[in-house]
Amino acid sequence: MSSQTAPDQSAPRRRQPRRRRWLLGALPPLLALLIAAILAFSATNDPWPAGMAADETFFTSYSSSIKSLDPAVSYYVHEGEILDSIVEMPLSYHYLRRPYELCPMLASAIPVPRYIGHDGATLSGDPPPEQVARVEYDIELIPGIRYQPHPCFAKNSDGTPHYQQLTPRDLKGFRRIGDFPAQDSRELHAEDFKVALVRLCDTRLASPVYSTLKSFILGMDDCSAQLKNDVATLEADASRDGRDIGMHPVLPDYRRYDLAGLQVIDQHRFRLVLSRKYPQAIYWLAMHFFAPMPWEALAFYHQPAVMDARLSLKNWPVGTGAYMMHECAPADHVTIVKNPNFRHEPYPNDGSDDDRHAGLLNDAGKTTPFIKRVVFQFEREAIPTWIKFLQGYYDNSGIPNDMFDAAVAMNPNGELALSQDMIQRGIRLNTGVAPTIFYFGFNMLDPVVGGNSPRQKKLRQAISIALDYQEFIDIFLNGRGVVAQSVIPPGITGAPADGPTGVNPFVDTWDDLRQTPRRRPIDDARKLLADAGYPNGIGPDGAPLTLFLDHASAGQSAFKAQFQWLRQRFDLLGINIQERPSDLNRWRDKVNTGNWQIIFNKGWLADYPDPENFLFLFYSANGVVNSGGRGANYVNYSSEAFDAVFKQLESMADGPERLALIQQATRILQEDAPCCWGFHPKNFILTHAWLHNYQPHEMSKSFLKYRRIDAAQRQQRQRDWNRPRLAGIYAALGIVAVAASAMILCSKREDLP
Template sequence: MHNDVLSRCCSGALLLCKWLLTIVFSIPFISEKTSAGTNPADPAKVVRVAFEAADDGFDPVRTANAYSNWVINGIIEPLMTYDYLARPAKLIPNTIESMPEILEEGRVYVFHLKKGIYFAPDAAFKGKPRELTAQDYAYTLKRFLDPKNHSPSANFLSGKIVGMDELVAQANATGRFNYDAKVAGLQTPDPYTLRVTLKQADYNFLSILAYSAFGAVAREVIETYDGQTQSHPVGTGAYMLQKYMPHSKVILVANPNFRGYVWDFKSSGSLEDDQIVRDMKGKKMPQIGRVEINILEEEQSRWLAFQSKQLDFDKLPQTVAPTVLSGDRLKPEFIKQDIHLYRQVEPSLTYTFLNYKDPIIGGNSLEKIALRRAIIMSYSVDQEVSKMRMGQAVKSEMIIPQGVEGFDPTYRSSVGYDPELANKLLDHFGYKRGTDGYRTLPDGKPLVLKFAVASGTDKMIQSEIWKRGLDSIGIQSSFAVSNFADNLKAATLCQLMISPSSWSADFPEGENFVQLLYGPNAHQSNHACYASAAFDALYEKAIALPTGSARQPLYIQMNRQLEADSVWSVGVSPVRNWLIRPWVKGFKKHPILRADWQYLDIAPH
């Protein structure tokens, strides 16, 4: 999933033009009383947090923006979720009675839903309680494959479910997706049973269905708010959207219909887990009744907000890390404030993509590959770690980050920082320097690299690192600053020449990262618009195998193929330092789950 700052980037702000017409979206409560839920949340318990970049709406079909999915994760519910404390990440039932039956060697999955789960109250339900059914999940999955939705997450399901390809083909031919059509691979024999049949075994299918985007939505909600679904999310989760001010503020409140649960996660044996269990075990959840999210893109603004206790927990801004940390620990003045530090290397990856379809730098001719490789060799990841991230990152060598199955700690990239060799490469392929010191294309036409970057001090530093490196090899560059959501939209349309980006794990297996370079995923998650028959063949062979050691050699070959074609400059895995005020109880950042509010408590302060 596209992460802001780093950029786990995808999807587009499809409704921004409409958002400009309305400054504030307020979603009112439906006031009728219902006995469907037993949500114990306390309206007086408020958690205040910040996002580093703006969302692009909350319709799961239309976004892969990490911040959108953070909110979505608190509102809609997938069939499965993750154990809050278990590491490595462990799937557990969510809206289903138990983990699914798996039949026919991994081709058939049978899910049995819990009874008595209700959607949050909404005008679309005309004042009546609306129970969650298996049909809601079937409808949700179909929406991702409806061609008119152009879902950036469609690749998770495309070509997998028996009978769905035919329905998609019919929709492409007629211009209308028939949601009422029966699909052999997507059956609901009764209101609480969902049976999914795949064309072939997919060893990550359960993890895919646990991705927050595949939480159930109600058809009547989508049809009621047609064209405005990004500002009207309605689900069965712990929270519901109360107020939405795009690019500024999001407020969630407790869903009165949420069934609640008792906090009963098991410690992994660490002292930190033991303390969390002592603080939380046996509590009726959620405790927090209101979540206030402010969009604060500037690091200094977020830091000032945390210092003034306007935020209850936040990521430590990289620029102030030397002020706050001594190595991997808090300095004494912050320990005295009873601030808690939670530190982790995120299962995410930063990279800069070079558009394989761009008329200037794209293509598979030797001179174009040489140009892209020289560009990559001009960039110092070490400078990014030290100057942009203040040491709060780990340099990546491969396209699968640590913490994700498929990562090889011994792997070393064949394309590294080497401006001297980059200059020789460009000289050899006829990229001559002009009187101004900058190179032209071999045919004498101008060569100017156009970067699309997001705003922010750290992005400025990264742009300066790129410019210095490119100047050293005689390539002229320009940097256009735009907001995160607009860059994502342009990237899905293959309209950006070069842009920094990132991806955070949707599930902890390497397929989630290598799919970013699979040819058919162009206009979805493949923003480099990379199309390599060799890479695609390796990808298809890998995903047909069980996860684990069988896939590892193929993941290594895919890395080498990417290096040969040079369409990514691989960056870092960020080290995230979460600062938590002492009144926040139960905090442990999960590598996959985003919305953690329903697992926390706020003590009096």
């Protein structure tokens, strides 16, 4: 056996040339600099996934959290922007016509009321409300309308739902409706409207419109009582079976309940029945509370495994609209995409000359929707939203208060218009007075500021004069508002006319020179205050009058500044105003029990474009205290004279006689002054030049399908506005080149003998 000698481990290694070692050591930092330079060249501030801005995607934002997208519950404007593009209603509004005009949506025509007398005979014309025992609206649906694809409609060959064969383990990884392997659709049925309306009667939902609807729609109270009993029985049975009804609520079969107020005639027709005359009911049919609800969707979302996957109607509504939910992460973003089953209705082909001049009829008659995807991004702060808009990454934007002077300037006519910088960018300004009222309210149950005696009225009128809301609008709203002359906003029938005849004579006068209303002199307010028993603000007890402002806005910087303004205005009358802050729950309890004195900037947004929707805020039966917290008459105003006029106009069709009653009711409120009427906000919305067919609409949010994007123009502007700053990059590359040259020269010197 031969033997081998082990190598000598101590033998010296051959040394590498100096230059090679030097270069090897210098290579990592050189590469790092080079990579940094390459990344700097390719870097982008585009917040959207690559390529998304190149197609017909509309980018917008929301700043308030989303509570629910369930059509029975959702009641916020920013939720309606999403929800009303997914679900549809029997009626909608014409996109371009002003004043606002109803038009068919799911219905084939606008239904006409049929009045039935106490003897069961049909009444002709427009009968007085006391002769009407019942009102019927027959709604006929457009045939062939189909729901968006959804797993609730997918069935096996034996007719059973396909999703039922999925195990909880299968569903565990599902986060979107699109994760389900089988989806299908079906035609819209009249029964779907019955299911939706019966569901509103389920007290567990706490629908915000139930109390209003039940007072007019026949049988809703009875249906609600029956549902409540049945739910209690179902919950008792479920609890005995060990089911956690908090995590997995029971579902009554809404299809089997009798509801006298909604009768299914056949697959494409149903009848809405009211217990009394109420012409404004027609507007309900354009609200998403009347969107159809397929029973299959409710059954699907009540599957325990589906609920455990946190999929529900609150986040994943089902409808027939132009768009369907694609992604729903409410704390971050919501994405909706084209509904492949949508019937592609045409863009409106009629509008005003102004609409035509603005290019709003360029797409007349073309099939919609134009935009294939809409991204709603949650932005908590206004400034980041504004910056992304200026970079071209949002297609529309409001104007933050801090940025108002940069975006808007006074033109030679004394009107607010776009600044030169915005004009050069091709940005458009869209303005309009919102159908909203913000008011300063007096608790009419309070012994000091309430009551209907002449002296109490004069006290409120004096305070109303002192609260110069034009000054408030100029200071706090950058001029974005209109001083309210009554509770009815401009654009709504019965709103005060432009000119001297539309001025509230108890608070304002007409300025002929400026052709605008202005507050009466403060001396007029002081005289009214003296007549009210408070000369120079001093009461009968010799002490200054002190009033208490109740609020839940403690800690808000904007409120602090506004309260200082209030204090200065009250000082003009010698009245001392003090805060009584509380948390939100306590404040709501104060309002519901009438335990407050004055409130500030209480608001009301119209549900439908009729003056009754504002005047009912002062009907005595709607008083918050009187109704046990269910009414909207927050100031608890009560006047026999106003109630008598309101009850007449409430049930009348529009016409000269009704308009006269509206004006009479308005004058009563102006004199009694249960509120200082405050202001109607004016919306300022900016849009980029590549966004077409943008027309603000304050009554409906279902018009995303009409907007159009020029994606090529958007991409070009984004490139122009977001070019990388290359000076620093070139400097870095220069450093790389110099360093590399120095290293090479040094290495050559080291290799010299």
